[in-house]
Structures are given as structure tokens and as C-alpha cells.
Amino acid sequence: MEMIRKFFQPVDMTEGSPWQKIVFFTVPMLVGNIAQQLYNTVDSVVVGNYVGDNALAAVGSAGPILNLLIVLFVGISVGAGIMVSQYFGAKEREELSATIGNCITLTAIATLAVMVAASLVARPLLEILDTPESIIDWCHSYLLILFIGSAGLAYYNILGGILRGLGDSMSALVYLLVSTVVNIVLDLLFVAKLGMGVNGVALATVIAQAISALLCLIRLMRLTALFDLRASYLKLQQKHTMKIIRLGLPSGITQAILSMAMIVVQSLTNSFGEMFIAANVIVMRVDGFAMMPNFSFGTAMTTYAGQNVGAKLQDRVEKGARQGTAIAMGVSAVLTGLILIFGKSLMGIFTKTPELVDLSREMMGILAVGYIAMAVTQSLSGVMRGAGDTMTPMWISIATTILIRVPVAYGIAFLTRSSEFPEGRQECIFFSLLISWVLGAVITFFFYKRGKWKERGI
Numbered sequence: 001m002e003m004i005r006k007f008f009q010p011v012d013m014t015e016g017s018p019w020q021k022i023v024f025f026t027v028p029m030l031v032g033n034i035a036q037q038l039y040n041t042v043d044s045v046v047v048g049n050y051v052g053d054n055a056l057a058a059v060g061s062a063g064p065i066l067n068l069l070i071v072l073f074v075g076i077s078v079g080a081g082i083m084v085s086q087y088f089g090a091k092e093r094e095e096l097s098a099t100i101g102n103c104i105t106l107t108a109i110a111t112l113a114v115m116v117a118a119s120l121v122a123r124p125l126l127e128i129l130d131t132p133e134s135i136i137d138w139c140h141s142y143l144l145i146l147f148i149g150s151a152g153l154a155y156y157n158i159l160g161g162i163l164r165g166l167g168d169s170m171s172a173l174v175y176l177l178v179s180t181v182v183n184i185v186l187d188l189l190f191v192a193k194l195g196m197g198v199n200g201v202a203l204a205t206v207i208a209q210a211i212s213a214l215l216c217l218i219r220l221m222r223l224t225a226l227f228d229l230r231a232s233y234l235k236l237q238q239k240h241t242m243k244i245i246r247l248g249l250p251s252g253i254t255q256a257i258l259s260m261a262m263i264v265v266q267s268l269t270n271s272f273g274e275m276f277i278a279a280n281v282i283v284m285r286v287d288g289f290a291m292m293p294n295f296s297f298g299t300a301m302t303t304y305a306g307q308n309v310g311a312k313l314q315d316r317v318e319k320g321a322r323q324g325t326a327i328a329m330g331v332s333a334v335l336t337g338l339i340l341i342f343g344k345s346l347m348g349i350f351t352k353t354p355e356l357v358d359l360s361r362e363m364m365g366i367l368a369v370g371y372i373a374m375a376v377t378q379s380l381s382g383v384m385r386g387a388g389d390t391m392t393p394m395w396i397s398i399a400t401t402i403l404i405r406v407p408v409a410y411g412i413a414f415l416t417r418s419s420e421f422p423e424g425r426q427e428c429i430f431f432s433l434l435i436s437w438v439l440g441a442v443i444t445f446f447f448y449k450r451g452k453w454k455e456r457g458i
Contacts, residue, residue: 012167013304014089014311018320019327022300028173029164030296035173035180037288042180043201044285046187048278048350051197056350057277058138058198063284065125065143067255067262070114073154075252076106077161079244082385084165085303089310093227095240100220101233102240103158111154118147129267132274138198145199149206155213159220164303166226168219175215183208250394251385261401265409265429272426275356280429282350282360283367286343290335290371297328298378305386314454321383321448328375336368366430373441380448389453396443405436 013021048056080103087096122143126136146153156179160172183204190200221229269280301324308317339346347360381393409432413424447453 013307013320014313014316018304018316019323022297022304022320022324023327025164025167025303026296026300028170029299030293031173031177034289034292035176037285037292041285041288042184042187043205044281045350046191047198047201049352050191053278053351053353053356054135054274055138055198056281057132057274058135059142059201059281062126062139062143062146063262063281065122065263066146070150070153070255073107073110073114073150073157074255075248076103076110076244077157077248078251078385078390079103079246079248080158081161081165081299081302082247082306082388082390083240083243084162085167085306085386086310086388088166088226089307097227097229097233098237098240099244100162100227100229102236102244103162105234105236106241106244107154107158111151114150114154115147118143118150122147125263129263130270132270132277134274142198142202145202145206149203149210152206152209152211152213156209156216159213159216162220163216164299165306166223167303167307168223171219172216175212175219178215179208179212182211247388247390250390254394254397257398257401261406264406265432268409268413269429271423275359276426278351279356279359279363282347282356283363283430285350286339286346286360286364287367290339290367291374293331293335294328294371294374294378297324297331297375298382300324301379301382302386305383307386309387317383317387321380324383325376325379328379329372332371332375336371339364339368339371363427363430366427367434370434370437373438376441377437377444380444384448384453387453389455392447392453393444396440396447400436400440400443404439405432408432408435 013025015021043059044056047059080099083099084096087099123140126139126143131139156176160176163172186204186207187201190196190204194200196203269277301321304320304324305317308314308320343364344357344361347357347364350360351357377396381396384390384392409428412428412431416425416428417423
């Protein structure tokens with residue numbers, strides 16, 4: 001019983017072996033991130049098997065627009081996580097309490113803004129992207145349901161980020177596992193039994209996310225030994241609000257630019273037809289799982305660096321950065337091998353169409369080795385963010401996406417046009433992504449070694 005209770009206690013990462021603390025914190029968060037990825041994956045599996053390949057393409061085509069319109073949540077979540085981890089490491093209870101209260105209020109404002117904006121721009125964006133007529137109505141209704149019910153998504157991400165900043169990654173995991181089970185059950189009920197199609201998976205996701213957010217809030221309200229959650233702290237204070245925005249804005253801008261780039265690339269993807277759109281959806285769903293260890297280590301390194309920077313332990317930050325990055329690369333290497341070996345079986349989960357399975361496996365094979373490079377990028381970017389330097393990772397992401405990925409994708413497509421491939425070779429989508437990942441790792445390592453991030457802090 002004592003061991004179980006220990007897993008649910010906030011982790012102080014300023015003491016003990018760095019790699020052990022990082023792994024102890026990362027494992028439950030990794031399981032949680034995998035569970036969160038199941039939301040979209042289960043949606044795709046259910047509609048692909050019970051509705052058809054067009055429904056699968058519709059769910060996937062809505063993804064870039066969904067990511068674009070949740071950038072406010074991303075910004076608040078990143079800013080909150082950095083501030084909470086640093087104030088927790090510095091043992092500043094009053095500042096920690098005010099930060100958490102301001103995050104809750106900012107999230108409410110951001111949720112309202114997203115709900116209104118999404119209702120106005122979702123359909124026009126789908127039309128701009130030349131979304132095929134056969135799936136555009138499904139895409140639109142799917143997006144509207146998700147955005148109208150976006151409060152659950154918003155509050156889970158922000159409150160989960162706060163819990164992780166406090167060193168509690170286990171609670172967020174358990175609550176997410178509960179909501180994932182709910183999502184799976186509701187997906188099957190709404191789609192397989194009630195025949196609600198794409199709308200059914202969207203509604204199931206909204207309900208499940210609301211449950212996870214509510215559970216996170218209940219857990220947070222019980223951590224009175226660490227901070228106070230009173231009405232007075234919910235009132236926006238310029239000092240804390242501006243700092244949350246200052247730290248989170250670069251990540252929000254990065255997410256917005258990456259999403260816009262994805263939209264531009266999605267337009268190119270759409271030109272290759274519905275079969276390739278569906279293949280792209282399958283690859284991105286598997287990619288979501290393949291990338292989870294990297295994202296998990298990146299978030300763990302942000303919390304680790306934040307707590308140790310707050311405690312003025314610079315040498316410990318760098319030691320943990322080396323150990324954490326090495327472990328992340330090892331995990332990604334193993335995962336890459338598994339993807340190459342079992343890739344075809346993974347693709348077969350989403351569709352029974354042999355041509356679609358083969359095409360998806362071929363595209364996934366192009367990306368495989370890039371996950372090791374992303375382990376470096378995510379881990380070292382996490383360290384820089386945790387130290388308070390959110391600008392450098394932002395500029396790196398913008399450069400690798402805008403200046404590398406998009407031009408390379410369209411360049412390869414243009415250079416490979418022929419009578420057989422009038423729009424160019426469809427592999428351009430994934431080769432451009434691989435190239436941007438590898439160069440991103442090289443650039444990130446350079447700026448980490450340069451050390452400007454060490455000058456930041458609370």
C-alpha cells in the first residue's frame with residue numbers, strides 16, 4: 001500500500017539520481033500519453049472498420065485544423081508547467097498558488113474564444129484545403145462537435161500540466177486511463193450500435209475528455225499541502241498572467257505555425273487523392289504512438305530542468321540532460337526496430353483494404369529512423385523550456401518546418417512530376433518530414449551546447 005501511495009506523491013526532482021527520477025516520472029506519463037493518443041486512434045479504427053475508408057480520411061483531414069485552433073490551450077499549458085515546476089522547486093507557496101489560480105481562469109477565457117472562432121472558420125478552412133466533397137461534411141461536423149465540447153480537452157491539458165509541474169504524473173495517467181476506457185466504450189456504442197458515424201466518435205471523445213478534466217480538478221483540490229486554491233487566486237493578476245503568456249506564447253506560436261504548415265502540406269496531401277489521404281491518416285496515427293516516448297521525455301525534462309533551475313542546481317540540470325537524452329534515444333531506437341518489423345500488422349488494424357495497408361507501411365518505413373533524431377530534439381528542447389528559454393525551441397521548430405519541410409515537400413513533388421505521377425511522387429510528404437527531423441536535431445544540439453538557456457530562470 002505504501003508503494004502505491006508513493007507513486008501518487010509529487011516527485012521532488014532536485015534530489016537523488018537524475019536518470020532514476022527522470023525515468024520514474026516519465027513512465028507513467030508515457031503510458032498516459034499513449035492512452036491520450038488512443039482517443040484519435042480508436043476514433044480512426046472504429047470509423048475505418050464500421051463506416052469505411054472515406055470516414056477514416058474525414059477524421060484525419062480534420063486533424064490539422066483541430067491542432068491550429070487549440071494553440072491557446074498549448075500556450076497556457078506550457079507556461080503553467082514551467083512556472084509551477086520552478087515555483088515548486090523554489091518552495092514558493094504563494095507564487096505557486098497564484099499561478100495555478102490564474103491558469104484556471106485563463107483556460108476558461110481561451111475555451112470560450114476557441115469555441116466561437118472554430119464555429120466561424122472550420123468550414124472555410126476545409127474548403128480552402130480542397131477537402132474532397134465526399135468527406136467535407138463529415139469533417140465539418142466532426143470538428144464542430146469537438147470544438148463546442150472543447151472545455152474538457154482544455155482543462156485536462158492545463159490541469160494535467162499543473163500536476164506534472166508538481167511532479168505528479170501518476171494521477172493524470174490514472175484519470176486518462178479511465179477516460180480512455182470510457183471513450184472506447186462510447187465509440188463502439190455510438191458508431192457500431194447506434195450508427196452515428198463520424199459524429200459518434202466526436203461525441204464520445206468530448207464526453208471522455210470532460211471526465212478526465214473533472215478528475216484532474218478533484219485531485220488538484222486535494223493537494224492543499226503544496227498550495228492554496230482559493231477564489232482570490234482565480235482573479236487574474238498581471239504579474240502571473242503576463243508571465244504565463246510570456247513563457248507559453250512561444251510554444252503556442254510554434255504550435256500555430258506548425259499547424260499552419262500542416263494545413264499547407266495537407267493541401268498537397270489532398271491532391272494525391274482519397275486513398276493517400278487515408279494512408280496518411282493511418283501513418284500519422286501510428287506516428288503518434290511512435291513519437292510518444294519522445295514527447296514524454298521532453299515533458300519530463302521540462303519539469304526536471306524547471307525544478308532544478310528553481311533550486312539553483314545548474315550542474316544537476318546538465319547531468320540530467322545528458323542521461324535523459326541518452327535514455328530517450330535508446331527507447332526510440334528499440335521502437336524504430338519494432339515499427340519496421342511489425343509495421344504491416346499495425347496498419348492492418350485500421351483497414352482491411354490490402355492496397356491501403358501496403359501504401360501505409362511503405363510511407364511509415366520512410367519515417368522510422370527519424371524518431372531517434374526527434375529524441376534528441378524533444379529532450380534538449382525540454383531542458384531549455386524548463387530553464388525558461390521557450391524562444392529558442394520555437395525558432396528551431398519554425399525554421400525546420402517553414403524553411404525546410406514545406407519547401408522540400410513541394411520541391412520534391414514538383415521535381416518528380418511525370419505522366420505517371422502528374423502531381424509528383426507522394427513520398428515527398430514523408431521524405432520532407434524525415435529531413436526536417438534530422439536537421440532539427442542537429443540545430444537543437446548546437447543551441448543547447450551554446451548554453452544561452454542557462455541565463456534564464458524565475
